[in-house]
Amino acid sequence: MFKAFPEAHPQTCRRELQTHIRDNGTMSTSRKRICVDMDEVMADAVAEHLLRYNREFNGNLTKEDLRGKRFWQVVPERHHAVLDDYLRAEDFFEDLDVMPDAPRVLAEMQRHYEIFIASAAMEVPSSFNAKYRWLERYFPFIPHTHIVFCGNKSILLADYLIDDNPRQLELFSGTGILYDAPHNEAITGYTRVRNWQEIETLFLSGK
């Protein structure tokens, strides 16, 4: 098993990984296991964070302003506690928009792979119920047995992890796929996917 592909020639690497996924899937008798992160992969948490912040402070921050940074780095320190409060709000994780095409592509992937949802929900323990309700609403085809609320993702035993957080990909023992997000634009060393159509191409081409 390989962990990552160098980013020197991202298109070439993406093709190599695609070929590897297809050939391995054909040869193997058991289905490959894919873990999928929630925030910033399935759910647009940054959009909701921006919406709440701009509404409260009459701001006009956009995703472009967050390129290469975390939200906490672009707002004054006196607002940091408010950002934390948004995450702890009862409804925050239930209000998130679903990433375009994620339900359709994930439903199709489930026909060929064993899909687990893996969220580092321990970062905000009060989010469990809202996250679970959100999954039930948009991804009712994911059984509860295949939802993992965890902390450190090194605990996951899977072939692939799709995640926007390079720290979690580093801890993961399988092949990491980096989902593009404003904060991770400088990260190299992983195959990067920018949307769910690219995930579809990567995992479902030739299926």
Ligand SMILES: [Mg+2]
């Ligand atoms: Mg995430």
